Amino acid sequence: MEMIGVLVSKNDLTLRQADTFFNDGNVFKALIYYYDGYVESSKIVPYIQTYNSVVLGSNKMGLGEDYSLLFKEKDMR
Secondary structure, three states, X not given: XXXXXXXXXXXXXXXXXXHHHHHOOOHHHHHHHHHHHHHHXXXXXXXXXXXXXXXXXXXXXXXXXXHHHHHHHHHOO
């Protein structure tokens, strides 16, 4: 759970940084952050799947935000 939280926080921060660069007109730097976030976001789903496979009962967790889609969407602008 802790590792998932770290990855989600990191993706939130990367997305905010990328949006800030984009809004400031620094499109190149924003694209770098969007791409890096997209790559890093691919690490979240396997952790959630592993967590859900070992947790008994109804404490299963889902992915609140699909970061890979968020970053990919931003990168395609």
